Amino acid sequence: MGSVSRTIDLNADLGEEITDDEALLGVVTSANVACGGHAGTPETMRAVCAGAARLGVAVGAQVSYVDREHFGRRRLDVDPAVLADQVAAQIAELDRIGAEEGAPVVYVKPHGALYNRVVDDPEQAAAVLAGSGDLPVLGLPGGVLLAQAAAAGRTTWREGFPDRGYTADGRLVPRGEPGALLAGDQVVGQALALAPGVDSLCLHGDSPGAVTHATHVRRALTAAGWRLRPFAEA
Secondary structure, X not given: OOOOOOEEEEEEEXXXXXXXXXXXXXXXXXXXXXXXXXXXXXXXXXXXXXXXXXXXXXXXXXXXXXXXXXXXXXXXXXXXXXXXXXXXXXXXHHHHHHHHHOOOEEEEXXXXXXXXXXXXXXXHHHHHHHHOOOOOEEEOOOOHHHHHHHHOOOOXXXXXXXXXXXXXXXXXXXXXXXXXXXXXXXXXXXXXXXHHHOOEEEEOOOOOOHHHHHHHHHHHHHHOOOEEOOHHHO
């Protein structure tokens, strides 16, 4: 799937109790909301969903391995049936709260180690899909997750990362390795370079200067002729 005109979505990870959610909600068009696996509480979910409803921001479930101690960034070997149940429970909690606030869940996106795992692991990818019903799926282009979702008739959306380095095969440079995180003008430049080939651009809400980066990226995209809108509306 993709945009048929020059429109693009700008998303960020919110509800992680790290960054300024309210400020980012004023910049992005979609919010990946932490729903209890790696971060997030009923209170943070409710606050983000209420703000999203007020500002017209789409809400997605940011599902993850249940690993709050390591912020969902540790690779875990979870039985696929267990993982499917965990994903379903995280989405159900967020959707319940979001529906009460006028911002129900309209897509799913894995977080952290799970995000990277489902790019190449068919069993873990299938578990995420099994636990997420028929929700549209946001993920890395060229990965197993989006391929499986498309084969099942699910709507898929491709995303790029202005603030992350890429390997030669299109994967993300692992955190902790040189070049994994970009900053300053690099972020804006990469956003403009990635935009024609994706449906959404993600700026990590836990990155230093997240709000500033998001603001600069939005301004640069608008100046380059892009229309910002939630991809879920496309």
